[in-house]
Amino acid sequence: MSIPPIVLTLIILFSALISFIFEFFPADTTAIGITVILIVCGLVTPEEGTSGFSNSATITVMAMFILSGGITRTGGLQVVRDILFQIGGKNLNKQIALMGIMVGSISAFINNTAVVAVFLPIVEAFGKKQKISLSKLLIPLSYTAILGGVITTIGTSTNILASGLSKQLGYGEFGIFLITPIGIPVFIIGLIYLTFFSSRILPDCKSINNDGFNVDYGMKDYVSEIIITPRSNLVGQSLRQSKIQRKFDIDVLEIIHNNIHFPQPLADRVLSLGDILLVRGSKEDLLQIRDEKGVDILANIKFDKRQFKDEINYREDKIAEVLILSNSRLIGSTLKDLRFRQRYNATVIAIRRGEELLRTRLGKVRLKFGDLLLVQGPKESFIGLQTTRELLVLEERDIETLRQNKAYIAIVIIFGVVTIAALEILPILVSSLVGVMLMIFTGCLKPGEIYGTVRWDIIFLLAGLIPLGIAMEKSGTNYWIAQHIISMGNYIPGYLVLVLFYFVTALFTEILSNNTSVLLMLPVAVEVAEGFGFNPVSFMLVVMFAASNSFITPIGYQTNTMVYVPGGYRFLDFTRVGLPLTFMFTFLVPFLVKCIYGI
Structure with a gap:
């Protein structure tokens, strides 16, 4: 007995949700696996199964990643650093407001993940200079970048995907500034909340970086110098041949020979009498090396950040934190x-x-x-x-x-892409691809660098999940779900139906991801709107805003994850700040959509 298409589609859907929630596999791997299963089960044709890779939304998202990479690679975003340092002042509320305005404005047109990646060290340096805990600044940095991303349709990959789905469902692509009348009030209200309340809610954590690597990583007891003595059996052996890094839990950071510092790579450097090795290792391992290899342990290095940094600059070596x-x-x-x-x-x-x-x-x-x-x-x-x-x-x-001499060229290219698409001279897909080619032809990006600018996990996630949307449409699953919602909501006002969709989509975003949420919820929202006789565009906009705004957990959105550890936060710090924001937008966004676009 064959399984009905709706039942089979629902089984695959729930299996996918479980995989996303418990992270059995990376999200992009799960998405591609879903596509394969859909094709094998006959729910989509091979052509439909691979259509995600040629979908206009997927290609546009890829192009926008490359354009963002061009801005980053030329240092186009660095120009705002001096503004923050010059007029940031010492008032914390003023600093958050200024940072939010700059970050939000840029995130409206540049991928917000790239914006936060650039601003993280800038805000870190600013916090140190003003002696402000980073925990007061980094969550506002992430949240204002997220809020800025919903000012325009190209601010996030989620918005671009929603626009592509709208076209696929027969309602056309969204204009770049279609959501701006909603996005700007949402951004302003969110920024006011963060400016005046986040500093009171957020903890005053000791930043990971504020007091130097010696305090933060306890390196004083784990970085030492050992010297090769006449009795050592290491003389004449290369570091690789000695196997000391394999046998003992140590890392040789550099070798000093006749007062000359030799940094990595060190594997083939031959050790000589009197060589000094700067090593990372515990006291127990160092004592064992001393006994077995005939070396002497010198006095511990005081791992002072300023002194170490000067030494690093001198020998063309460096130390940094990597997330x-x-x-x-x-x-x-x-x-x-x-x-x-x-x-x-x-x-x-x-x-x-x-x-x-x-x-x-x-x-x-x-x-x-x-x-x-x-x-x-x-x-x-x-x-x-x-x-x-x-x-x-x-x-x-x-x-x-950085190619700083190309920064203004990259900015002009981005401005041209946005303007041409906004005036509907060319579709955003075409104008963004033209912008990519101009980035390469003008030298803002080298051809080999474009692959490193693209978030391929997101591209494969989109390409893999788009066929699931096709299967849900073909099998009637969307219609089936929509009918059940309609039957339960015959006496619910249209505004509250919008609130319901915002709430459910926001919950999915925190559990799954923003792109997965919009792919699952937007087609259902359209079916419900059509069933009630409401405006489908209004429902799509509510779903898009809910999927793009993730404030409750550090894992719901990439920028939240990026500031999680550097800010010294606990998981619930995001919830304390983000839950009131999410609750407020759950009612505000549907209200604004109702007032501007109707129900």
Whole structure:
């Protein structure tokens, strides 16, 4: 007996939701798996199953990532740094308001994840200068970036996806400024709340970086110098041949030979009598090396950040903190499995995981999202770390790595893309692709760099979930769900139906993800609106706003995850600030939609 298409689709849907919630696989892997199952079960054709990769929303999102990368790579966002430093002042409310205005305005046109990545080190430096705890600034940074993203249709990938779904459902794409009459009041009200209330609600945490690496990572007891003595059996061996880094839980950070500092890579450097090795390791391991290898342990290094930084600059070496992002493929692997030192030509000295500090057996620690790695290596190694999508280096980019002479060209290109699309001279898909080519032709981005600017996990997530929407439509699942909602809501006013959809979508966003929520809820919202005789566009806008605004948890949205550890937050800090904001918008956004676009 064959299973009815609606039942089969619902089984696949709920299985997908369970996989997303419990993270059995990465979200993009789950999405592609769903597509394969849908094709095998005959719920979609092979052409429909792969249509997500050619969908205009998917391609537009990819193009916007590249354009954002062009702005970041040229330092186009760095120009606001001086404004923040010059007029930020010492009043915390004024600082949050100014930061919010700048971040929100930029996030309306540039991917907000890229904006937060650039502003993190800027705000960190500003907080240190003004002696303000980062916990007072970083959640407002993330939330204002999220709020800025719903000022225009191109502010987030979620908005672009919703616009593409609207076209697919027969209601046409959204204009760039269609949501602006709602987005601006929402942004202003959200900014006022954050300006006057977040500083009172947020804890005054000791920032991870405020007092130097010695205090924050306890490196005084874990960074030492050992000297090769005449009795040592290491003389004449390379570091690789000696196998001391494999046998003992230590990392050699540099070798000093005749007062010359040799940084990574060190594996093939031959050890000589009198060489001094700067190592990270516990006292127990150092004593064991002393006994077995005939070395002497010198006095502990006082791991003073300023002194160490000067020394690093002198020898073209550096130390920085690196954040494991929620989409990183490094999650679940160990440093040893990844061959981290060989892969990135840098050494992990310590790992901070929330309030837990890991300094021993680092090679066997399985990485988790939000882990903060203290990494040491040559400056050129950090250029590679800055361009990977797996990690986020929590520091300002070196001036020499930015094409600052191209910054204004990149800004003009973005402005042109937005203007042409807003005037409907060309569709946003076409204007954004033209912008990508101009970024390459003008030298703002090199051809090989465009792949590193794209969040491929989001691209595959969109491409994999779009066929699920097709299957739900073809099988009648959307209609079935909508009819049940309609039958339960015959006596509910239209405004409260909008409130219901905002609430459910916002809940899905916190549990799943913003893009998954809009893909699942928007077609159902359209079916319900048509069944009630309401305006489907109003329902789509409510779902889009709810999916884009994630404030309750640090894992519901990428920017929240990015500030989680650097701000020294606890999980519930996001809930305390974000729950009132979500509750307020649950009623405000449907009200604004009703007033402006009707029900």
